[in-house]
Amino acid sequence: MDATAVNGTVTAVSSNGVYSFTKPNRESITLLAGLGVEGDVHAGVTVKHRSRVAQDPTQPNLRQVHLIHEELFDEVAEDGFRVTPGDLGENVTTRGIDLLALPVGTLLHLGDEAIVEVTGLRNPCVQIDNFQDGLLKRVVSRDESGALIRKAGIMSVVRQGGTVHPGALIRITLPTGPHRALDRV
Template structure:
């Protein structure tokens, strides 16, 4: 289980720009990301397998296009319950707070990509311990 992609954006509802490394900030989220803040959806996760599946179905998408902060490989996110804690890299710890989300209106991502899988497959978490993360870093499940 590892981090495949890290992405951030300055505005909500838009595709994110990928970076090789970033800083997770305790009780805040991903540094310089519009979704960071004092709430329960500080960081978003999506399986790289889901993104690749959407591309295989003909959508013109890549990492960051669904506004996910962190794309992963080897984790079946939908099987992990709310409250699961995970360690990212050497120091950062997150706790799953929400599985999926309600999409009240079709955002820019839906209109650009033709679909948005975040409402169905996105996972949201709050940052319990901050720290640096990088593409290729291991992810460990600490407790479910």
């Protein structure tokens, strides 16, 4: 697939240099190839998320950049939840792309420079209920067959660095080969 077609937009960018559930919005973020968001607590070659570090601190960091589709905020608002960009700890908030339907290995071109490769789904945790009681049940559900559906965004690694800002256009390059559905990372 050619990456010339615009598929969506960055609506917000967020980062935080200390561990906290939410991340403040920024005018821009800088993505560093192989590391993540410059100055963000989750940047690095190896895992930085506390639960992953506790399991094995040497495993590769497949969660360098967290993206969430802003349409999720509209969906949970129907049940009375108020969620805004950065509230769920994401680095990039998007609009116009069904992030959850993308296959593993998809390249997202964020603006003119930065490229991230999709690695999998965010695994929502109890911290979401600590943020707003009952929200976890809205971002995790089950389909008709009982399979878990995770809606709290996707994770990626930085393949090409660059600056990303709100309003940046997003282009998608799908991987070659069969579609590999996203799973938690």
